[in-house]
Every structure is written in C-alpha cells, then in structure tokens.
Amino acid sequence: xxxxxxxxxxxxxxxxxxxxxxxxxxxxxxxxxxxxxxxxxxxxxxxxxxxxxxxxxxxxxxxxxxxxxxxxxxxxxxxxxxxxxxxxxxxxxxxxxxxxxxxxxxxxxxxxxxxxxxxxxxxxxxxxxxxxxxxxxxxxxxxxxxxxxxxxxxxxxxxxxxxxxxxxxxxxxxxxxxxxxxxxxxxxxxxxxxxxxxxxxxxxxxxxxxxxxxxxxxxxxxxxxxxxxxxx
Numbered sequence: 001x002x003x004x005x006x007x008x009x010x011x012x013x014x015x016x017x018x019x020x021x022x023x024x025x026x027x028x029x030x031x032x033x034x035x036x037x038x039x040x041x042x043x044x045x046x047x048x049x050x051x052x053x054x055x056x057x058x059x060x061x062x063x064x065x066x067x068x069x070x071x072x073x074x075x076x077x078x079x080x081x082x083x084x085x086x087x088x089x090x091x092x093x094x095x096x097x098x099x100x101x102x103x104x105x106x107x108x109x110x111x112x113x114x115x116x117x118x119x120x121x122x123x124x125x126x127x128x129x130x131x132x133x134x135x136x137x138x139x140x141x142x143x144x145x146x147x148x149x150x151x152x153x154x155x156x157x158x159x160x161x162x163x164x165x166x167x168x169x170x171x172x173x174x175x176x177x178x179x180x181x182x183x184x185x186x187x188x189x190x191x192x193x194x195x196x197x198x199x200x201x202x203x204x205x206x207x208x209x210x211x212x213x214x215x216x217x218x219x220x221x222x223x224x225x226x227x228x229x230x231x232x
Contacts, residue, residue, distance in 0.1 A: 021120035021170045021227060026083035027076060028226035033219045034064035040218055047211040051198035055097055056211040063095035063103070079118045084111035084128075098196065099212065102136050102149065103219075109135030125173040126164040129220075130157040140195065147193040147205060149212030155180035156220055171227035178217070178224040185213035 037044070037060045044057030067090045077083050084107045092104035113131035114124060133153040142148040159180035163173045186209065193205035 021080070021125060021174075022118060023076065023078040023080050023083060025120070025226050026080040027071065029223045030064070030067060030071070030083060030087055032222035032226050034068045036218050036222050037061055037064050037215065044211050044215055047209055047214060050208045051193060051201055051205045052211060053097065053197060056099060056215065059095045059097055059099050060215055063091045063100065066090050066094040079114070079116060080120055081111040081114040081116065084108075084114070098140070102140055102212070105135040105139045106132035120170060122164040122168060122170045122173050125170045126157075126160040129153075129160040129177050133157040142195045145191060146195040147188050147191040147198060147210050148195050149210065149216045151188045151191070151210065152181040152184035152213035152216035155184040156216070171224070171229055174220075174224040174227040175229045178220040178229070181217040181220045185209055185217040188213045
C-alpha cells in the first residue's frame with residue numbers, strides 16, 4: 001500500500017537543528033507523536049479494520065491527546081525520563097485494548113533506562129529503544145515474525161544499537177531506529193499473524209500491514225523529527 005508523507009523514512013544525516021536530546025526534545029517528540037498519530041488516525045483505523053478491532057487509530061489518538069492535555073495543564077516535567085513516565089501512566093489509564101498496556105510498558109521501560117540523565121547521549125538513545133522493545137516483548141509475548149509491533153521495534157532497537165556502536169550522534173541513532181521501524185512495518189504486509197486478534201484470520205491476515213507496527217514507525221519517526229532529522 002502507498003504510505004502517507006508522515007509514514008516515510010527520515011533521511012539520515014539531514015540535520016536541521018543541533019539541539020541535544022534533553023527534556024525539550026522529549027516534549028517535542030511526544031507532541032509530534034500526538035500530531036502524527038492524529039493525522040494518521042484514519043489510516044490506523046483502516047489497517048486495524050482489516051485484521052483487528054478497527055480501534056487502534058482511535059485509541060492512540062485519544063491516548064496521546066490526553067498526554068498533550070496533561071502537558072498543557074502542568075509545568076513541564078524534567079528530566080526526559082519524567083516526560084516518558086507521564087506518557088506511560090497516561091496511556092495505561094486512557095487507552096483501551098492491547099495498545100495501552102503495551103505502549104505504556106514501552107514508555108515506562110524507556111524512562112527507567114534513562115534514569116535521571118538530563119541529556120540523552122547516543123548510547124542511552126539506543127538503550128531506551130531496546131528497553132521499550134523488551135518491555136513490549138515481555139508484556140505481549142510476541143516474537144519477530146508474529147506480525148505485531150515487535151516486527152518494527154526489534155529492527156529499530158538493533159539498528160539504533162548498531163548506529164551508536166558505529167559512533168553516530170544521538171539524532172543519528174534516532175533516525176536509524178525510525179528507518180528500521182519503517183522497514184519493519186512495511187515487511188509485516190506478507191506475514192501471517194500468529195498473535196492477537198489478527199491470528200484468528202489465519203492466512204487471510206496476509207496482505208495487510210500490522211497497525212501496531214505502523215504506529216510504532218510513526219512514533220519513532222516523531223522522535224527522529226524532534227531530534228532534528230528532516231523528513232522529506
């Protein structure tokens with residue numbers, strides 16, 4: 001299927017700002033994620049209608065809108081981990097279905113991995129993606145190839161780690177994660193679902209991208225954009 005502009009891969013190396021990955025970045029990321037999920041609400045609903053409950057887009061739009069409302073109504077939390085913890089708690093309390101617990105766990109594990117650091121370096125940027133992936137895997141009991149969001153999170157974590165080890169700056173690590181998540185989401189299309197409601201369809205689940213993998217790509221793209229990666 002064709003991808004909207006908001007689901008295209010960030011261009012590695014096209015830095016438009018040089019801001020550090022600090023609390024400001026975390027806030028831009030979450031506000032950007034809310035925006036891009038809102039823009040792609042209908043896409044995610046349509047994808048989920050084909051192989052699920054048709055509520056993924058609505059649930060995430062509602063959840064991230066609630067996050068933004070909390071950010072607007074309170075003093076901005078700091079450090080970055082505090083922002084991510086607020087996201088986790090809000091998603092767990094406002095998002096129904098599997099998405100709330102899974103994304104809530106992802107953001108909570110990512111927050112824990114950052115600790116009290118005020119600035120996220122390249123190693124920490126990779127570690128938080130891995131921590132989020134591990135949290136989702138533990139909660140959802142899914143593996144690569146099951147046609148779930150793990151198919152986007154795992155390549156994202158692997159690519160982020162490889163980028164950090166190769167000496168990429170923190171924004172480059174975020175771009176590597178976003179690009180790999182995008183590719184992982186696209187690669188779910190021919191898979192036959194082995195987990196969740198989509199698994200009830202058997203072979204009929206093939207031919208459609210997994211909505212959780214697509215929303216993962218959108219969220220990680222927002223993280224890259226907030227870090228100064230220009231998206232064509």
